Amino acid sequence: MTMLRNIHIPAVVVLMGSIVAMAAASGCASHGSVHSPTRPASAETALRAAGFIQRWLILEPIGANGLTDSAVQAAVRKDYFPNQLTVVPHDGDKVTVGGTELTWHAVDTNEYNVNLYYFAYGLGKPTSNVLFWAVTVVDCPSEMSGVRLAIGSNAASVWWVNGKEVIGIYGDRQTVIDDGVSKRLTLEKGPNIVRCAIVNGGGATDFCARFLDGEDKPLKGLPVSVGDEYR
Amino acid sequence: MNSIFHARLLHFAMSIVVMMGFVVFLASPAFALDGQVQIHDPSTIVQCNGKFHTYGTGGSSLVSEDGWTWRRGVRPARAGMAPDVIHLGDRYFQYIGSNPGGQPHGAINLIWTRSLDPNSPDYKWEDGGVIASSDGIEFCNAIDPGAFLDPTDGKLWLVYGSYFGYIRLVHLDPQTGKRINPNDKLVDIAINCEAAIMIYRDGWYYLLATHGSCCRGADSGYNIRVGHARKVSGPFLDHTGLDMLQGGGKLFLGSGGRVIGPGHFGLLDLGDGVQKFSCHYEADLDRGGASVMDIRPLLWKDGWPVAGENFREGTYEIESVRTGTALELAVEGVPVGGRRSRRPPGAAPGGPGAGGGPGEMFAGQGGVIPPQDVAQVSTNWPAGNIDIRMANYMCQAQQKWTVTPVANAGGYPGSPYVRITIAGTDRTLAVGEDGELVALPAFTGGHEQLWRLDQLADGAWRIMPKFASTARESLVLSAVGSSFATLAKFDPAGDKQRWLFKTP
Structure with missing residues (x-):
């Protein structure tokens, strides 16, 4: 997070409020911005030309502090809700964290990234010093080896594929495409669960993710869902 | 070490x-380089059966398994001055200068073999005769050959000459290494230099030649200069537009560090865009002022070759x-200096005192x-x-x-x-x-x-x-x-x- 971002947060909030009001007036979205994630309109989507995963289940934010390696690792290893590293929730599922009920939301994005700031702001939730859990399911027609998960996040994030931790990037950082890249991994035939925890300090927060093949080219065309058919 | x-x-x-x-x-x-690297006027380095070979004045030769550690090689069939070697097809052509009647009465002889490995059954130097000569009167000294295969058309050329007048260009047969037509008109492409050799890159022919004096140890003024041309026959102009036929030449490599008098450029293209060059220094001060070979990175900047340095x-x-x-x-x-928070404890962001005295937001922590x-x-x-x-x-x-x-x-x-x-x-x-x-x-x-x-x-x-x-x-x-x-x-x-x- 830059110093400028801190200074201009009030202005951004005013602007955001205006956008939310305009969007609500037009009745087009509840989240308030053209950059806001939207509810999925179909059962399944697919990895498009640049390969970014554009459908996710995101849990409303949990309070978290610290962006160092150790702080983020401690944050993601804390027990917040049952089966937090294995569950593929339903849209609308609720969990209780620290006495607060939080809801999982299925979202789509038309951008390369998922804007968590608008996601949380549109829900009236905090955007600073928070942790977002997100899950999606990528379906592979056959086993694919030598693949890498490539992500970017604002700010720190930890990522799992099929339950194995594959990426951790730390510190106060902006989302850069293919910032964190996993070691070579194998995607299984059928559903592959991708999970992440994004920890934000303050200001904007978002993430992007895609898979790269052995030539560092994005995987395209694979079906992506929020997993109802796999439960 | x-x-x-x-x-x-x-x-x-x-x-x-x-x-x-x-x-x-x-x-x-x-x-x-490590090992035995004393040599004068080394030829272009060529590879044979995975080994690197170079030949120098007086029948000297060096060989290396890896290009880093060198040892003495076998004396070729003919000894002479400042040879150059090129590998074409199944033959290694070696061009060797001599001054049988004293400079500038010179001749360049060809010998060739199918292998540079003395243990190979194909190792046998054949005599190819005289390729070029100077009669001692004409404005040229026919020694210091440099072979060049034009990658654009497969034509083989030889440049030669040493101080007494012109550097000349003759056309060779890549099958035999000999002159295609010994009666062809000689083409003058530079003057008053020696150890000339040509390379090609991105539509330009580069003539690298050695200026200055040789053979006096640390008192040798040898330095390598370059000009470029759109045609193999020139004109080769330096970065100021001066023709190498009028003494032009952009400095490619001079003395520096602990080495004095670089000369006799040779391209070593390792493929995948990795190019190096060989040369000798008239005096390596860390080796008692001996003449030794070196191999260094060849870089390119603004269309000109630049002598890189080996890693430090x-x-x-x-x-x-x-x-x-x-x-x-x-x-x-x-x-x-330790972890710091973005603002001093208790201070409002951007408020009074931010960035003020010691201990404030932008004041550091004092001292070095x-x-x-x-x-x-x-x-x-x-x-x-x-x-x-x-x-x-x-x-x-x-x-x-x-x-x-x-x-x-x-x-x-x-x-x-x-x-x-x-x-x-x-x-x-x-x-x-x-x-x-x-x-x-x-x-x-x-x-x-x-x-x-x-x-x-x-x-x-x-x-x-x-x-x-x-x-x-x-x-x-x-x-x-x-x-x-x-x-x-x-x-x-x-x-x-x-x-x-x-x-x-």
Whole structure:
């Protein structure tokens, strides 16, 4: 997070409020911005030309502090809700964290990234010093080896594929495409669960993710869902 | 470490900061060839059955298995002056100058063989006769041949000449190495220089020739100059537009450091965009002023060849050209000088006093902050293997790498293999069993811990593990993301595998 971002947060909030009001007036979205994630309109989507995963289940934010390696690792290893590293929730599922009920939301994005700031702001939730859990399911027609998960996040994030931790990037950082890249991994035939925890300090927060093949080219065309058919 | 390292290290303390090419180095000694490297007027280096060969004045020759450690080779069938060798088809053509009646009465003879390995049944030098000559009266001295195969049309050319007048160009038959038509008109392309040879790149022909005087040790003014032309026959103009037929020539390499009088350029193209050049110095001050051969990176800038330097031992930030991020251990970094909050306790952001007196937001902490002590910050690092990643360079201990030549580990043209360790520790960059990068707790000498550093045409470096150096597919250090590096096949046209070594 830059110093400028801190200074201009009030202005951004005013602007955001205006956008939310305009969007609500037009009745087009509840989240308030053209950059806001939207509810999925179909059962399944697919990895498009640049390969970014554009459908996710995101849990409303949990309070978290610290962006160092150790702080983020401690944050993601804390027990917040049952089966937090294995569950593929339903849209609308609720969990209780620290006495607060939080809801999982299925979202789509038309951008390369998922804007968590608008996601949380549109829900009236905090955007600073928070942790977002997100899950999606990528379906592979056959086993694919030598693949890498490539992500970017604002700010720190930890990522799992099929339950194995594959990426951790730390510190106060902006989302850069293919910032964190996993070691070579194998995607299984059928559903592959991708999970992440994004920890934000303050200001904007978002993430992007895609898979790269052995030539560092994005995987395209694979079906992506929020997993109802796999439960 | 060989003796020349010890000798050159003595000069380290006296060295000054120098700028070479595009990267700033502390002036630690550049790697120099090992073994028997005394030679004068070395020919272009050619490879035969995996070995490197060069031939010099007086029937001398050098041979090397790896291009780093050299030994005396076998005397060829004909001895003479400043030979040049070119490998075409199944033949090695060697052109050798002589002054049978004293300069400028000269002649260039051809000998050829199908192998340079004296143990091969194909090793037999055949006499090809006189290719060019000067009668002692004409404005040319027919010695110092340089062969050139034009990659655009497959034509073979020979340039020759030494000070007494012109450097001349004649057309040869690539099948026989002989003149296609001995009665062809001779083409003059330069004047008052010697050891001329031609190379080609991107639509330009480059004539590299040696100016100055030779053969007086450290009193030799030898220096290598270059001009370029759109046609093989010239005109070869330097960067100021002066024709080499009128004495022009842009400086390519002069004396410097501990070596005096470079001359006799020879291209060593290793493929994949890695080019080096050979030359000799009239005097290597660390070898008693002897004339020795060197192999150095060949760089290109603004359409002109630039003499690179072999790697220098030292401590560096290793930065990806592609991402601008630096290689580091995957450990939690500690800010230099200790961790600070963004604003002083109790101060309102941007409020009165911010950035004011000592202890305020932008006032620092007073005094000089020393470089980070790796012994202090490494206490929490894992004892075993540590992953490698990349991050913004923040002057932290886990981001500083010491590059050290490894004795008795062999090398490659111009340099020895090196180990790369976190400065002040023995934590060693290596290739793990999964084919990914890892830092081992200690260097044990395995091939997966030895690295080859080749400077590329733009001045960036290619970093290759030794085990991949001889493999069919060149696996090199590659930035696959901003924060992650791996090994991947080398792509000469890309930037993923280009690295800068910056002084921290």
